Amino acid sequence: MSDIRRKRVSAMCRLVASLMLALLALSSCNRHHGSQGLAVKGRGAMDSTLVIAMLGDADYLNPVLGSTVTSGNIIGLIYPSLLQSEFDTTTGLMNYMALEKKLREVTPGQGKKDPKGALAKSWKMSDDQRTITYILRSDAFWNDGKRVVSGDFKFSYQLYGSPVIASARQQYLAELIGADRGKVDFDRAILTPDDTTLVFRFYKPVPEHLALYHTSLTPLPAHQWKNVKPDEFRHSPLNLQPLGAGPYKLKSWQQQQEIVLASSRSSNLPKPGTIPLITFRVVPDYTVRLAQLQTGAVDVVESIKPEDFTRLLKANRQIEIKTVGLRVYDYVGWSNIDQNEYHKSGKVRSHPLFGSARVRLALTQAIDREAIIDGYLKEYGVICNTDISPSLKWACNERLVPHPFDPARATALLRAEGWLPGPDGILQKQGRKFSFVLYTNAGNARRNYASVIIQQNLRSIGIDCKLDVQEPNVFFESLRQRKLDAWLAGWSIGLEIDPLDVWGSDLDKSRFNFTGYQNPRIDALCELAKQKMEPTGARAYWLEYQEILHRDQPITFLYWMKETQGFSRRIEGEELNISGTFYNIDDWRLRPSANVAL
Amino acid sequence: MLIYILKRLLIAVPLIFGVLTLTFFITRLAPGDPAAFFIQPGISPNVAEQIRAQYGLNDPVPVQYVKWLANVLQGDFGRSFSRAQQPVFDVIAQALPITVTIAGLTLVANFTIGILVGIISAVRQNSFLDRFLTVTFLFFYSMPEFWFALMMIILFALKFPFFPASGLNEIGAEGFGPVEFVLDRLWHLVLPLTVLSINGAAGIARYVRGSMLEVIRQDYIRTARAKGLPEKVVIFKHALRNALLPVITLMGSSLPFIFSGALFIEVIFAFPGMGRVTVDAIFSRDYPLIIASTFVAGSLVVLGNLFADVLYAVADPRIKL
Numbered sequence: 001m002s003d004i005r006r007k008r009v010s011a012m013c014r015l016v017a018s019l020m021l022a023l024l025a026l027s028s029c030n031r032h033h034g035s036q037g038l039a040v041k042g043r044g045a046m047d048s049t050l051v052i053a054m055l056g057d058a059d060y061l062n063p064v065l066g067s068t069v070t071s072g073n074i075i076g077l078i079y080p081s082l083l084q085s086e087f088d089t090t091t092g093l094m095n096y097m098a099l100e101k102k103l104r105e106v107t108p109g110q111g112k113k114d115p116k117g118a119l120a121k122s123w124k125m126s127d128d129q130r131t132i133t134y135i136l137r138s139d140a141f142w143n144d145g146k147r148v149v150s151g152d153f154k155f156s157y158q159l160y161g162s163p164v165i166a167s168a169r170q171q172y173l174a175e176l177i178g179a180d181r182g183k184v185d186f187d188r189a190i191l192t193p194d195d196t197t198l199v200f201r202f203y204k205p206v207p208e209h210l211a212l213y214h215t216s217l218t219p220l221p222a223h224q225w226k227n228v229k230p231d232e233f234r235h236s237p238l239n240l241q242p243l244g245a246g247p248y249k250l251k252s253w254q255q256q257q258e259i260v261l262a263s264s265r266s267s268n269l270p271k272p273g274t275i276p277l278i279t280f281r282v283v284p285d286y287t288v289r290l291a292q293l294q295t296g297a298v299d300v301v302e303s304i305k306p307e308d309f310t311r312l313l314k315a316n317r318q319i320e321i322k323t324v325g326l327r328v329y330d331y332v333g334w335s336n337i338d339q340n341e342y343h344k345s346g347k348v349r350s351h352p353l354f355g356s357a358r359v360r361l362a363l364t365q366a367i368d369r370e371a372i373i374d375g376y377l378k379e380y381g382v383i384c385n386t387d388i389s390p391s392l393k394w395a396c397n398e399r400l401v402p403h404p405f406d407p408a409r410a411t412a413l414l415r416a417e418g419w420l421p422g423p424d425g426i427l428q429k430q431g432r433k434f435s436f437v438l439y440t441n442a443g444n445a446r447r448n449y450a451s452v453i454i455q456q457n458l459r460s461i462g463i464d465c466k467l468d469v470q471e472p473n474v475f476f477e478s479l480r481q482r483k484l485d486a487w488l489a490g491w492s493i494g495l496e497i498d499p500l501d502v503w504g505s506d507l508d509k510s511r512f513n514f515t516g517y518q519n520p521r522i523d524a525l526c527e528l529a530k531q532k533m534e535p536t537g538a539r540a541y542w543l544e545y546q547e548i549l550h551r552d553q554p555i556t557f558l559y560w561m562k563e564t565q566g567f568s569r570r571i572e573g574e575e576l577n578i579s580g581t582f583y584n585i586d587d588w589r590l591r592p593s594a595n596v597a598l
Numbered sequence: 599m600l601i602y603i604l605k606r607l608l609i610a611v612p613l614i615f616g617v618l619t620l621t622f623f624i625t626r627l628a629p630g631d632p633a634a635f636f637i638q639p640g641i642s643p644n645v646a647e648q649i650r651a652q653y654g655l656n657d658p659v660p661v662q663y664v665k666w667l668a669n670v671l672q673g674d675f676g677r678s679f680s681r682a683q684q685p686v687f688d689v690i691a692q693a694l695p696i697t698v699t700i701a702g703l704t705l706v707a708n709f710t711i712g713i714l715v716g717i718i719s720a721v722r723q724n725s726f727l728d729r730f731l732t733v734t735f736l737f738f739y740s741m742p743e744f745w746f747a748l749m750m751i752i753l754f755a756l757k758f759p760f761f762p763a764s765g766l767n768e769i770g771a772e773g774f775g776p777v778e779f780v781l782d783r784l785w786h787l788v789l790p791l792t793v794l795s796i797n798g799a800a801g802i803a804r805y806v807r808g809s810m811l812e813v814i815r816q817d818y819i820r821t822a823r824a825k826g827l828p829e830k831v832v833i834f835k836h837a838l839r840n841a842l843l844p845v846i847t848l849m850g851s852s853l854p855f856i857f858s859g860a861l862f863i864e865v866i867f868a869f870p871g872m873g874r875v876t877v878d879a880i881f882s883r884d885y886p887l888i889i890a891s892t893f894v895a896g897s898l899v900v901l902g903n904l905f906a907d908v909l910y911a912v913a914d915p916r917i918k919l
Contacts, residue, residue: 046770049770067635170644235683254870257765257766285868297769472881473630473634474629477629494639502639511643
């Protein structure tokens with residue numbers, strides 16, 4: 001090889017090597033985001049860091065704007081809260097706590113949440129239930145040393161209520177003075193006579209538990225945000241530098257990669273976080289999240305599928321699966337009304353297939369719900385009778401007997417309704433075949449599994465059910481516009497019962513009444529229950545409500561699902577609660593990795 | 599040549615503009631609503647309306663188009679709906695370095711391995727080595743990338759935990775020194791780069807093999823051998839240069855890949871690159887971000903083709919532009 005050629009080759013090699021280095025440097029150049037803090041190295045960093053795998057990134061770390069589950073979890077650690085709340089599993093009621101007061105005394109063994117994190121010392125509800133007055137503690141400080149004062153709450157509620165900011169929590173302001181006329185009158189609705197007194201005034205009597213729930217929105221520091229105009233609020237750079245007062249503060253946020261929180265040494269709400277660092281890592285792929293839990297690269301993975309439990313626990317004994325629930329159920333929706341007619345003329349007419357309650361009951365009895373549970377969810381699924389969860393013990397009607405899987409009875413019911421087998425074995429009535437498409441959303445293995453069993457069950461009694469899987473956005477849009485005759489979907493319920501949006505007879509107002517089910521008694525029961533100042537006083541109404549739904553079967557309720565979370569055993573002190581996986585995360589501790597044998 | 603390049607660039611302007619207009623209407627007409635996330639029980643129905651008003655989605659589509667056009671002509675592609683209202687080019691600027699790193703390193707590996715294997719296969723045509731390489735590379739070529747990636751993770755991150763399963767750096771890497779940091783990043787890139795390189799190199803090897811076989815049968819190669827030139831010189835100097843011409847087209851068409859990202863790999867290995875930005879934008883109906891990604895991808899396809907044509911002219915004196 002001549003000298004020139006050798007030089008050329010070596011120059012080329014140098015070029016490629018420098019190109020590769022330059023590329024690496026390019027991708028590494030944004031590594032120092034956020035504040036500098038505790039520097040920890042290599043594997044040892046895991047000893048002081050709890051790693052939580054997330055499906056997606058937080059949208060905002062601002063309580064007024066944050067609307068994803070991840071945002072909610074992180075905001076709960078950074079910002080202070082007026083009250084502490086806890087779900088009492090023995091009654092199914094929410095409890096609210098200030099430093100020196102509780103809404104209700106809890107059953108022994110319950111009530112593990114420490115009220116020291118609350119900003120409120122106590123509250124007083126007026127006799128007419130139209131005013132709630134909080135007394136705030138005077139020793140709470142934002143991370144910059146400024147005191148947390150009642151003015152911060154008034155300022156924050158104005159942000160929550162601003163139509164320009166469009167916070168997803170506007171509904172919480174629905175009872176404040178002025179809201180009945182379309183605009184909250186903040187000067188009259190929220191009063192701050194001094195820094196430690198905060199008064200909320202309502203235009204109507206409000207039950208105490210609801211008043212506590214709606215007035216305990218997370219505050220922002222007014223002194224930090226006061227100069228930000230509402231139309232700049234959503235894209236203000238301050239959103240990337242959250243100023244809180246809770247047990248943790250933001251250390252760094254590399255968008256779509258990870259959020260690192262560091263224990264806030266100065267916090268007394270309730271105390272600095274026990275674990276020095278918490279990293280929320282974005283890992284979009286489910287299989288990879290599982291692999292990372294298995295190798296110990298992450299400590300917590302949510303929503304593990306039941307079919308993976310055995311393999312996971314066998315592969316690594318340092319993993320445990322914890323369950324909590326029941327808040328989520330799947331159902332088959334049947335359009336009760338003729339949607340085409342309703343769209344054309346606005347008239348409500350029974351659906352030609354699913355308009356009759358007897359037909360819907362037959363469909364429920366034709367579906368083998370136990371088989372779906374046994375085949376997929378196993379012990380993590382429970383038959384669902386109505387949309388009031390068995391976890392809400394105070395309201396759940398335990399006398400309801402699930403409709404059994406009984407194809408013979410289903411056939412008899414359909415025959416009584418005039419549906420008789422045609423020459424091809426498919427049921428017919430007045431020349432119309434019992435044939436329809438069951439839609440569901442793409443990307444949900446559980447629903448795919450259930451839909452195939454439903455199709456087989458219905459085919460065995462002479463019903464032709466075709467399956468169609470739609471992209472989630474398209475599916476939701478079709479549901480919202482009431483375009484579908486039958487679908488398989490699910491709901492996650494709130495811990496306060498308020499089902500009028502889903503079952504209300506006014507189809508324009510009840511946006512989520514996709515079936516078009518109408519029953520004036522259901523409307524009346526929901527209204528009567530709302531008027532009770534103590535939730536347990538409405539128990540009789542909710543029992544009747546469930547009996548009606550069980551009888552009318554506006555939809556076929558399939559199963560409740562327990563939420564299943566994978567934890568590394570190096571975490572100690574975690575308590576799962578229906579109100580959230582990370583409800584006592586500030587009390588979790590980590591065992592050092594040396595003790596962890598993989 | 600300069601005039602030719604200028605001409606092509608001028609033609610590209612209406613072409614890209616047409617692509618953007620088409621994208622604008624397709625995204626607006628597709629079912630789905632950017633404010634759909636805010637339509638759920640417990641959220642006031644006003645919120646979705648307020649969000650739509652903020653995004654300017656309550657206007658008729660032609661009015662939205664005129665407004666969009668006015669903004670784009672001033673270089674303003676808008677703010678992302680789904681990513682905290684960041685300007686769309688800021689979102690792209692955050693994702694690009696990661697994508698460029700992965701794709702750049704992949705391309706270097708792709709072409710190096712692909713060309714080498716292609717040459718060996720062609721020179722040793724029909725030998726055991728040729729057949730072995732052909733079958734092996736076809737096996738990897740026909741394997742779906744996402745499946746291959748998952749198998750690599752199961753094998754090398756789970757069964758034999760040599761490499762990390764995902765992420766760009768180790769927990770606590772911000773405390774590392776620069777060298778440690780780069781090494782840690784390289785360690786994280788081993789699995790994804792292997793998946794992408796093996797898959798891509800297989801295709802290139804097939805091209806190079808075919809092209810080499812054609813070239814080494816030419817008269818001038820026979821002449822070179824007849825002159826008594828060593829085989830190395832014949833292959834690398836006379837044959838390879840000519841055989842690489844079709845590969846230049848591949849280089850040009852790889853340019854969009856460098857910037858648009860490898861979606862499956864980015865999702866599986868949790869890299870926040872361009873592929874994920876684009877697909878997340880599509881699923882969340884983030885119109886401004888979809889259009890900006892299309893703009894980047896469209897421009898690169900045009901530039902990539904132009905780049906390939908110019909390289910052709912540079913490499914082959916018979917081609918005049």
